[in-house]
Each structure stands twice: as structure tokens, then as C-alpha cells.
Amino acid sequence: MLMQRSDLIDSLDVLLSTRRSVRGFKPEPVPPDVLQRIFTMAARAPSNCNVQPWVVHVTSGATAELLRDRLHAAAGEGLSAQPDFPLTGPYPGAYRVRQVEAARALFAATGVSREDVAARARSFQRNFRFFEAPHAAFIMLPDWAEIREAVDCGLFAQSLMLAMTAHGIGSCAQGALSHYAPIVREAIGAPPNLRLLFGIAFGYEDADHPANSVRTSRAAIEHTTQFHT
Ligand SMILES: Cc1cc2nc3c(=O)[nH]c(=O)nc-3n(C[C@H](O)[C@H](O)[C@H](O)COP(=O)(O)O)c2cc1C
Numbered sequence: 324m325l326m327q328r329s330d331l332i333d334s335l336d337v338l339l340s341t342r343r344s345v346r347g348f349k350p351e352p353v354p355p356d357v358l359q360r361i362f363t364m365a366a367r368a369p370s371n372c373n374v375q376p377w378v379v380h381v382t383s384g385a386t387a388e389l390l391r392d393r394l395h396a397a398a399g400e401g402l403s404a405q406p407d408f409p410l411t412g413p414y415p416g417a418y419r420v421r422q423v424e425a426a427r428a429l430f431a432a433t434g435v436s437r438e439d440v441a442a443r444a445r446s447f448q449r450n451f452r453f454f455e456a457p458h459a460a461f462i463m464l465p466d467w468a469e470i471r472e473a474v475d476c477g478l479f480a481q482s483l484m485l486a487m488t489a490h491g492i493g494s495c496a497q498g499a500l501s502h503y504a505p506i507v508r509e510a511i512g513a514p515p516n517l518r519l520l521f522g523i524a525f526g527y528e529d530a531d532h533p534a535n536s537v538r539t540s541r542a543a544i545e546h547t548t549q550f551h552t
Contacts, residue, residue, distance in 0.1 A: 338485050343539070345493030345524075346429075346449065347532020348456040352383055353525070357490055358458075365483035370475035377479045378463040380511045387459060390510045394451040397503045404502040407518035408473075417546070425539050432537045450499035454534070456524035459500060461507055466516040476520050483523065493528035493535075496521055 326334070353361075358381065370376060382390055404410065414422050427437070435442045453459040460483070462476050484494045500507070500522025507519055528535055 338488050342484055342488040342494075344495040344537075345456075345528045346454040346495055346534035346537075347529040348454060348493065348524070348526040349529050350455070350457055351527055352457040353490075353492055353527070357492075361483065361486040361490055361492070364486040365479055368475070368479040368482040370478065371471045374472070375475070376464055376468050376472040377476045378465065378517055379479075380461040380463065380513065381458060382461070382511065383458045386510060387453070387457065390459070390507065391452040391455075393506050393510060394500070394503055395448060397506055398448050398451045402503065405505055406501050407504045408501070408520060410498075410502075417542075421542065428537045428539060429534060433533045447499070450497055451502075453497070453500070453522070453524035454495060456495075456526040458525050459497075460523045460525065461500065461511065462520045462523065463513065463517045464520055466518055468518070473520060480521075480523060487525055491527070492525055494523050494525040496523050500524075 362379065362381070366375070368375075413419065429435075430437060430443070430446070433446060435446050437443070449455075462480060464472055464476065480496055484496070487494045498521045501519045504519040507513070507522075508515065508517065
């Protein structure tokens with residue numbers, strides 16, 4: 324039987340508001356049947372002309388371990404980033420204010436002082452180990468794709484993260500996982516014409532990890548949305 328509309332709205336509201344970036348995980352992997360289910364659910368995402376341009380590589384087990392070691396080593400050695408898509412920044416005005424607020428919340432939760440450059444670097448480098456998540460999904464695009472197909476991948480990613488939330492699985496989208504695209508391609512055996520947009524760390528949340536106490540705010544819609552009549 325179909326759910327009542329009010330129950331649907333409530334369920335979606337709960338999913339949207341309980342999904343948040345998780346940056347500390349338990350080591351237990353997500354069972355294969357659950358992986359199949361969440362990626363199948365996410366594939367319902369809309370896309371321009373229904374081309375479904377996302378190419379998704381999910382790493383687990385030995386592949387995930389190898390990749391986290393390689394990416395972390397590259398970042399630790401100060402290797403220059405080699406992203407397939409240019410990194411954004413610095414952010415101007417209000418966008419910068421929002422960025423700083425989110426970073427402050429993470430530093431405060433994890434006891435990192437903003438002045439402590441080494442601690443900040445260590446905090447950032449946790450990205451390259453997928454925050455110790457048992458899995459990382461890499462969202463890639465074929466080389467013919469443009470910005471519209473990147474938008475499609477964003478829709479896919481949010482659908483995926485909501486499906487994960489519904490299954491009690493935590494996630495964190497990570498632009499940082501695109502910094503060393505050639506290393507990722509080599510580890511997963513992807514051809515050079517597959518371009519890496521971002522990664523998503525996921526697994527069961529370690530509720531005791533201090534990073535997971537962070538709750539970010541959102542700008543009031545008056546600042547982002549105009550209704551024209
Ligand atoms: C495409 C994308 C890339 C992101 N990259 C990173 C990242 O590299 N590292 C990280 O810790 N968080 C990353 N985030 C998470 C954002 O910081 C987070 O979504 C934002 O602060 C809002 O917080 P919330 O996800 O907890 O609601 C990324 C989010 C998105 C959508």
C-alpha cells in the first residue's frame with residue numbers, strides 16, 4: 324500500500340535533515356546485498372536526457388586500503404594536486420563566511436586550534452584515508468561530459484547519500500578524493516578518459532568520534548531563493 328502523503332513528507336524531511344557529513348567510521352563493511360540496494364536506489368536519480376553519465380567505482384577491502392595508503396602518502400609528501408577538474412577558490416564574500424563557519428565547527432569539535440597549522444594539515448589529511456571508512460565510492464565522468472553532466476552526478480550523489488541515510492549508513496562527499504586523480508585511476512584500473520569528480524566515504528558511523536558531533540547550519544532561503552509572481 325502507498326504511504327500517506329503526510330508520512331512521505333515526514334520521511335523525506337527526516338532523511339534530508341538527518342543526512343550529514345560523517346567523518347569517523349566503524350571498520351565493519353556494508354553487506355553486499357545492502358550495497359546493491361543503495362546503489363540501485365541511487366540510480367533512480369534524474370539526468371539530462373536520461374543519459375545517466377555517472378561512472379561509479381566503489382572501493383572496499385584491499386583496494387580501499389591500498390588507495391587510502393597511496394593518497395595519504397601523496398598528500399603527506401606534498402605532491403601537487405592533479406585534479407581532472409580545477410579546484411574552486413578562494414570563495415568570495417558570504418560564501419567565504421559559510422566556508423569558515425563550517426571549518427570552525429569541525430575544528431572546535433575535534434579540538435584543533437585554528438592557529439595550529441600542523442594540526443589543521445593533519446585534520447585535512449584524514450580526508451585521504453576516507454576518514455577510515457571501509458568504503459569509498461568514486462564518481463567519475465566520461466571525457467565528453469560537460470558541466471551539465473557534473474550536475475547529474477550531484478543529483479546521483481545526493482540520492483545515494485539519502486539511500487545510505489535510510490539504511491543507517493553514514494557518508495561524506497569528498498572533493499579531496501579528486502586531488503590525485505591519476506592515483507585513483509591506477510588503483511581501480513580506470514582508463515585515462517574517465518575523469519574523477521569527487522569521492523564519497525561511507526560506512527557505519529562511529530558515534531563516539533568527535534568529528535561526528537558537528538552540525539552545520541544553512542542560510543535562510545531569503546538569501547538564496549527568490550519567488551517571482
Ligand atoms: C561535492 C562535495 C565535496 C565535499 N568535499 C569535502 C571534503 O573534501 N572534505 C570534507 O570533509 N567534506 C567535504 N564535503 C562536505 C561538506 O563540507 C558538507 O556537506 C557541508 O559542510 C555541509 O555539512 P553537512 O554535509 O554535514 O550537512 C563535501 C561536500 C560536497 C557536496
